Structures are given as structure tokens and as C-alpha cells.
Amino acid sequence: MATIKQVSELSGVSQATVSRVINGSSRVSHDKKLRVEKAIQELDYRPQSISHSAALNRSGCIGLVIPELAGPYYGNIMSTIEETLRPLGYQLLVTAGGQSEQSEQTAVEFLFSRRVDALLLYTSYLSDDYLIEISKQKLPMVVLSRFIPELHNSCIEMDDELGGKSATKHLIELGHRRIACITGPLSKPDARARLQGYRTVLEEANIAYDSRLVVEAGFTELTGAKAMEKLLNRKLDFSAVFCCNDLMAIGAIETLNELDSPQKEPISVMGFDNIIFSQYVTPALSTIHYPIEKMSVEAVHLLLQKINKKKLDVQFKFTPTLVVRESTMALAPL
Incomplete structure (x- = not known):
């Protein structure tokens, strides 16, 4: 041994x-x-503390609630968490939260019923009050990609608003003034924060916010493609679009690539997340890097600290970074 x-x-x-x-x-x-x-x-x-989990009345299992099981973004989160936990002797039990508050509650209750040692929650619809309440049940819990003031020692988050600011500022620095935005579902806090970052930078640059240039979509490739179609059908003048995740940006690029008539100037497309596929589309996608792998690792170690009643010593907040590729171009002078 x-x-x-x-x-x-x-x-x-x-x-x-x-x-x-x-x-x-x-x-x-x-x-x-x-x-x-x-x-x-x-x-x-096999760590001794895990080998004796039965004696400690532990299951050796960590429960994860995640919005969905498909797609490169969520798949990366699950694989990172599982690869971090497995060498430490833990198994991961994953359930999809779905697209409603009730389905997310059902997912959490299922994990409670399985007597997991701790909960890792990536949810969009559960209220702050609900999460605060279940945190009182003495089961170690970490919330990923979200901040709740009352649970500040249980949240691993990224500054989504700063990411929205960085994306919009990049486009303005390239000379763009008419910048559209394809948002995620505005029921989700990360989508709202990214949109707020976009609006804040427009205001700082003395560019009027035009609601006609903003289309709400669903964080998927298909909804991004349809949102771009909607923008083009409005016959508005814009030279760049900030898509609030990479899948929507890829869909938007597909729509632009399929246009029957060439544009006077190509439309710059900006994404968000830096998923693996973003560098392989044509043109390669400029985006905001979301350090979800490092965040997931820190979430696991925060859970371990809680389980073992150790000092909480992790990085709680992460900063997004700009990744410039070929999909964003300087606006040609008139």
C-alpha cells in the first residue's frame, strides 16, 4: 500500500x-x-481520513447540482471536479438542476436523501433565502459562480460585470460605437451582470444605450444564431456584437457566415467563457476567459476544508481576462 x-x-x-x-x-x-x-x-x-469514512459516518460522496449535463462548459466543470475529488478518495454524485426553481430544489433534496458528505451547488433559480436556509442544516456546502453576502465564506465567484466591461471596452478601443449585445436569460444573475457591464462601459464612453440593439437569448448556439438574425432583420446600423457566452457567439458567427449578401464591413463578434471550441471556429473567437477550472478546484478544496473543519483558506473571487483572436477587428475609418 x-x-x-x-x-x-x-x-x-x-x-x-x-x-x-x-x-x-x-x-x-x-x-x-x-x-x-x-x-x-x-x-x-488512499488517504487515511477517507479510508475511515465509515467510522466517521461519512459516505465518501460529494453531491453536485449543475444546470445541465450536456455542453462543453458544464462538462468541463464536472470533469474538473471529479478529477480533483477522485485522487482524494471521494466519489462525485451529479444531478441536473434543470430550468426551474422547483427542479433545482428537487435536485438538492435528492442529494440530501443520498446522505452525501457535502454539497456543491451551481444553480441559477434557487433563491438566496433558500440557499441560506439549507446552509443551516450542518451539511458542508459551497456555491459555485455566485455570491450571496450571508454565505460569503461558501461562495466561489467570478466578477461577471467586470467581464462584460472588458468585452465592451475592447470593442470600443477598436473604434466601434454601435455595439449590439446578445444577452443570456436575464432571469440569471450572471447574464444580468454581464449586461450591466456592457451598459456601464457604454455610459462611460458617452455612447447612448439603445435597447433595440439588445436581444435576450438562451446561452445556446441556436438561440445565439436566432438572436443575430433578429438583430439583422431590425435593419439597425451596428459594427460589433457582444455575445454574453461563447455558444451564442458561435451561433451568431454561423448566421453571419451564411448571409446571402456580403456586408460592407464584417461585424466583429465578441464572446464570453473561452470554451475550448472558441479557438476553432472561423474566425477564431475573441472572448473573455472564465477561469472555471481553477474555480472548480478551489470549490473542491473549500468543501474539504469545511468537511475537515479546517481554516477556510482559498481564493473566493476570480477576475476574468480578455482573449483577443480574429473575430474582433478595428473599425475601418470612414
């Missing part, structure tokens, strides 16, 4: 660092976490 010393030697870190990674007890760099987790997996090391 592999020992913690062997894990330490293979990963090139101290035994204390290995122990911290296993227990989530203290801050460890992302690189060292990955090295330790890889060594644990290669050696098939």
Missing part, C-alpha cells in the same frame, strides 16, 4: 503539503495541488 511519503517523493513536495492538499487545510499553489493529486492517483494512495 502506498504511503504519504511516497506521494511526497513522487510529487516533489513535502509530506505536510500532501497532507494539506488531502485535508484542504491550507492554501497550496494550483501547480502543487495538481502534482499531489496526480501522484495520489498514480500510486493509488
Whole structure:
């Protein structure tokens, strides 16, 4: 049976660092976490705390609620969480929250019934009050990609409004003044925050907000394509569009590529998320990088800290970054 010393030697870190990674007890760099987790997996090391989970009345299972099981974005989240948990001896139980408050509540209740050791929630429709209430049930819980002031020590979030600002500012710096926006469902806080970032930067640049240039869509490729069709059918003058996720941007690009008549000037398209496919569309998509993998890893380690009653020491808030590719171009002078 592999020992913690062997894990330490293979990963090139101290035994204390290995122990911290296993227990989530203290801050460890992302690189060292990955090295330790890889060594644990290669050696098939079973942490003692997990081996004795039955004695501790633990199931060794973490419950995850996620909006849907399909697609590159959510698939990446699930695989990252599972790959982080598995070397540490935990299994992941995943259920889809669906597209309503009731379905998300049902998903949470299902995980409670399975007696998981902790909950990781990526939800859009559950109210803050509901999440605050279930947090009182003494089951460790982390909320991913959302911030609730009363649960500030349980939330791993990214600044979506800043991402919307960065995307819009990039287009303005390229000379664009008439910038459309394809939003996600405005019932979702991240969609509202990204739209607010767009509006704020327009105001700062003394560009009038035009509601006719804004179309609500569904965070999918098909709805993005239809939203772009709607914008074009309105016969409005715009030279760029900020799509509030990459799938919608890819759909918008498909619509533009299928136009029967060439445009006077190509329309710049900006995405959000930096999913793997964004670099392979034509033209390659400029986007905002959402560090969801690092956020997911931090969420796992925050859960471990809560399970093991250790000091909470993770990165709670992440900053988006601009990724410039070929889909955004400087506006040609008149």
C-alpha cells in the first residue's frame, strides 16, 4: 500500500503539503495541488481520513447540482471536479438542476436523501433565502459562480460585470460605437451582470444605450444564431456584437457566415467563457476567459476544508481576462 511519503517523493513536495492538499487545510499553489493529486492517483494512495469514512459516518460522496449535463462548459466543470475529488478518495454524485426553481430544489433534496458528505451547488433559480436556509442544516456546502453576502465564506465567484466591461471596452478601443449585445436569460444573475457591464462601459464612453440593439437569448448556439438574425432583420446600423457566452457567439458567427449578401464591413463578434471550441471556429473567437477550472478546484478544496473543519483558506473571487483572436477587428475609418 502506498504511503504519504511516497506521494511526497513522487510529487516533489513535502509530506505536510500532501497532507494539506488531502485535508484542504491550507492554501497550496494550483501547480502543487495538481502534482499531489496526480501522484495520489498514480500510486493509488488512499488517504487515511477517507479510508475511515465509515467510522466517521461519512459516505465518501460529494453531491453536485449543475444546470445541465450536456455542453462543453458544464462538462468541463464536472470533469474538473471529479478529477480533483477522485485522487482524494471521494466519489462525485451529479444531478441536473434543470430550468426551474422547483427542479433545482428537487435536485438538492435528492442529494440530501443520498446522505452525501457535502454539497456543491451551481444553480441559477434557487433563491438566496433558500440557499441560506439549507446552509443551516450542518451539511458542508459551497456555491459555485455566485455570491450571496450571508454565505460569503461558501461562495466561489467570478466578477461577471467586470467581464462584460472588458468585452465592451475592447470593442470600443477598436473604434466601434454601435455595439449590439446578445444577452443570456436575464432571469440569471450572471447574464444580468454581464449586461450591466456592457451598459456601464457604454455610459462611460458617452455612447447612448439603445435597447433595440439588445436581444435576450438562451446561452445556446441556436438561440445565439436566432438572436443575430433578429438583430439583422431590425435593419439597425451596428459594427460589433457582444455575445454574453461563447455558444451564442458561435451561433451568431454561423448566421453571419451564411448571409446571402456580403456586408460592407464584417461585424466583429465578441464572446464570453473561452470554451475550448472558441479557438476553432472561423474566425477564431475573441472572448473573455472564465477561469472555471481553477474555480472548480478551489470549490473542491473549500468543501474539504469545511468537511475537515479546517481554516477556510482559498481564493473566493476570480477576475476574468480578455482573449483577443480574429473575430474582433478595428473599425475601418470612414
